Structures are given as structure tokens and as C-alpha cells.
Amino acid sequence: MKLKGKVAVISGAAGAMGAVEAKLFAQEGAKVLLGDLVEEDGNRVAGEIEASGGQALFHRLDVTKESDWVAAIAAAEERFGPVDVLINNAGVYRTTVIDQTTVADWDDIMAINARGVFLGTKCVIPSMRRAGAGSIVNISSTAGLVGNAVEGAYTASKGAVRMFSKAAAIHYAAEGIRVNSVHPGVIDTKMVEHLMADPELGPLVMSKIPMGRMGTAAEVAKMVLFLASDDSSYTTGSELVVDGGYSAQ
Amino acid sequence: MFAREGARVLVCDVLDEGGQAVADAINSDHGQGTAVFCRLDVSREPDWVQAIGLASETFGSLNVVVNNAGVLSPETITETTVETWDRMVAVNAAGPFLGIKHAVPAMRRVGGGSIVNVASVSAITAGKLGAAYHASKGAIRSLARSAAVQLAGDSIRVNTVFPGPVDTPMLRETYGPSHLSRFDTQHPMGRMAMPEEIAHGVLFLASDESSYMTGSELVIDGGWTAQ
Numbered sequence: 001m002k003l004k005g006k007v008a009v010i011s012g013a014a015g016a017m018g019a020v021e022a023k024l025f026a027q028e029g030a031k032v033l034l035g036d037l038v039e040e041d042g043n044r045v046a047g048e049i050e051a052s053g054g055q056a057l058f059h060r061l062d063v064t065k066e067s068d069w070v071a072a073i074a075a076a077e078e079r080f081g082p083v084d085v086l087i088n089n090a091g092v093y094r095t096t097v098i099d100q101t102t103v104a105d106w107d108d109i110m111a112i113n114a115r116g117v118f119l120g121t122k123c124v125i126p127s128m129r130r131a132g133a134g135s136i137v138n139i140s141s142t143a144g145l146v147g148n149a150v151e152g153a154y155t156a157s158k159g160a161v162r163m164f165s166k167a168a169a170i171h172y173a174a175e176g177i178r179v180n181s182v183h184p185g186v187i188d189t190k191m192v193e194h195l196m197a198d199p200e201l202g203p204l205v206m207s208k209i210p211m212g213r214m215g216t217a218a219e220v221a222k223m224v225l226f227l228a229s230d231d232s233s234y235t236t237g238s239e240l241v242v243d244g245g246y247s248a249q
Numbered sequence: 250m251f252a253r254e255g256a257r258v259l260v261c262d263v264l265d266e267g268g269q270a271v272a273d274a275i276n277s278d279h280g281q282g283t284a285v286f287c288r289l290d291v292s293r294e295p296d297w298v299q300a301i302g303l304a305s306e307t308f309g310s311l312n313v314v315v316n317n318a319g320v321l322s323p324e325t326i327t328e329t330t331v332e333t334w335d336r337m338v339a340v341n342a343a344g345p346f347l348g349i350k351h352a353v354p355a356m357r358r359v360g361g362g363s364i365v366n367v368a369s370v371s372a373i374t375a376g377k378l379g380a381a382y383h384a385s386k387g388a389i390r391s392l393a394r395s396a397a398v399q400l401a402g403d404s405i406r407v408n409t410v411f412p413g414p415v416d417t418p419m420l421r422e423t424y425g426p427s428h429l430s431r432f433d434t435q436h437p438m439g440r441m442a443m444p445e446e447i448a449h450g451v452l453f454l455a456s457d458e459s460s461y462m463t464g465s466e467l468v469i470d471g472g473w474t475a476q
Contacts, residue, residue, distance in 0.1 A: 169437065169475050173472045174438070210401030212402065216461070219459075220461070223462070226449075226458070231449040235469045235471075237475025240467060243465070
């Protein structure tokens, strides 16, 4: 078991990718706090983990609110002990054409995708110091690496995650806290359902993936697990692309 | 590590004695026939043909190739002879090229595979010494991306690991203590990597756990190039 005895906090854990990560982590021996806005789904996933013999706790978490983060980390620590692993997985995806993007849209995307990662990192550090070390995995996107025509604000928010991860990695390296980013390509979840169903954009996006298929949430979760575990003990400030070759072109 | 995870391994090197010793140790730990040693000069095409043929013949199939062999020469550009340049490029760049070239037909026969190239952070950022080394590692990086895009349709994945300073005899003998001390003082983690920390990354990319990764770059450098 790669995470035996570790305490993990996962944001956006009621969504497709977060739920798969939470279940995989529990299978690998972690005690998992699932944070999400969607209480019903979050409680259900936590219940499923407990029913299969794992340890899980749901806590309502709006990643844009500092007080929510403080409460979630405290709840994890109270139930399970100091936090060893944080997965900043929560995110929102919207296609936005730049000259038609409202400031409200921009702020919303930046608040969830970028401020959320900053706040999670900020609030978990004291707990990781008590644990003596830690691993933070931030979910960015291939949109944080290469540009595209329809995702202006999303691309900016994911670029922020990429560079923030490196800054945090260097700042906390001496304390044994590692910080890395994962950059999934097009993953077969609800988030991209709308995009891939578009009669023009869907086939265009698919034609640009060398592997010729979308990735699965499980394929991303295995990368996240690698970074969360001690198998990656010398990896920090790195960016791991899981995209079927999309951004290698 | 690969043998421990259930693989049968063709151990290749130009060093017969050392290579045979590694294969013998694997066989004594994991059973006879787990590992076979084969002499391989990665810069020579006939050696690759022979090694890939032997692996396919001995084990029945070939699923993974790790292009790990490499040489290091810490010289400035003006000190670098054409001989040194050619040797760096032959081992560090032509080696992986030939490995990929000859692995592909064998991997196609079994419906796919995973190729892992070991580059270096020297492919990403430069130091003052070893221009030829940097150039040769930059070549692998681009070669791997090209191969990944080209071979995705064959279900052959190609990825690259970029180790930072690893505590090996190669590094210690090449540089000596005064140069290596910068890895303690100027390095975010303040230490070099252990070889096992690199091997875990190579294993991840070799295995099906990385099934949606191709053309990707795994940097294992303790934060060195994030700065």
C-alpha cells in the first residue's frame, strides 16, 4: 500500500476525478477527507469508501473561501491526525472566447482554479509541518502549458496553478514538503461532455490527440497517487503531463 | 526493481563483468531465468539488433525498453574536441534512437509497449560545463517527443525521465567534492537523489499505470529546474 497510514485531503472529491482519487487513495491505505460543495455526492462517495473498509470523512468545502479551508483542514486533523497529502483537485471548466468573457466570469474561474489552490496550500502548511513533511499535488491542465482558441480564462487560471506550484515547491523544499502539478489532457468526465458533444469542436479536439482517445479519471488518479506517495520523494516543482501525447506535438 | 515487480529483464552494458554480476544477483533473488546479460554498445546498430533479438527470443516478447545508458564529460565548449562531441552524441543521442528504432518492430508484434528514455535536467537548463552533454540530452528530449507522436497509433508510449543530480559513482568521479557541494547549498532540497528515487519514476512510466502518458517529461530533480 503506497499511502499506508497517511492522511489526505482532496478538494472537489465529489466530482468524477476527485472521487476516483479518493477511492484509490483509500485502497492504498490513506485516511481521506473529501472536500466539496456538493454535499450529497460527497457524503455518498465517503460512504462508499467506508463501506468497502476504508476511512473517509466528508466536509463541505468552498475552495474560494479561506475559512472553509481552515475548517476542513482542522476537521481532517481532528479525526485522522496531521495532514500528509493535499490534492488541490477542485476546478471549473468553461469555454470562453476572450472578447466575450465578462469580468464576473473571469473572476469566478480564477477564484476557483487559482485562488483555491493558493488557499489550500496556505492552509495545509501548518498541518504538514506538524506531520513533519508532506506532498501537495495541484491539478492544472494541458491548458496550463499550451494555448488554445476557446479557453482564455481557463488557460490563464491553469497557468497560474503551474507556476504557483513551482514557487511553493522551492519555498517549502527544505521542510520536506513537496509540491507538484499534474496536467491532464482531455479526460472522459462530465466536465468536457459539453465540449466533446459539440459537432465541430468535439471531432477537432479528438483529431489532435495522438493516442486517438480521451483519458480516464483512473489514469490521472494513478499519476496523482505516484506524486502523493513516497515513490516520488525526490520530485518537487515538477509538472506531470497525462494527455495521450496532445501537448508533445 | 523491475524484476521485483515481475518483469524478466535483459541487462545490457558494455561492462561485461558488472552487467553479468547484476544479472546473477537478480537471478539469485528472483529465480533463474529472470535476468540475462547481453553485451550492448548502445552506439552500435548491430549490437541493438542482437540485444532486441535475444530479448524477444529468450522471453517470448518485448514490452519495455529503458534507454538508460549515458556518458558525461564536463568540459567547456572551447575544450571540447570533435571526438568528445561525437562520443557524447553517439552514446546519449544515437543510443536511444537506435534503441527505439529496433524496439518498435518487436513491440508492434505484441501490440504495443513502453519506451522510457533517461535524459537529464541538463536537457532543460544549462551549467557552465559539459556543452556536448547538454546538447546530447537535449536531443533525446526532442527525439522522445517526436517518437511519442509518431508511435501513439501503434500503442507504443515514449516518455522521458529527467534526473537531477543523482548520487552515483559517475557523478562523484567526474566532479569531485568541491563541485558537488553546490547540490547541498544551492539545491532546494539540499541533497542529491538516490538511484532508487529515479528508478521509481522509470517504473511508473514503464508500467500500465501511466497508460495515458506519452511524450511526457518526468522531472525528478528535487526542485532544481523549478527555480
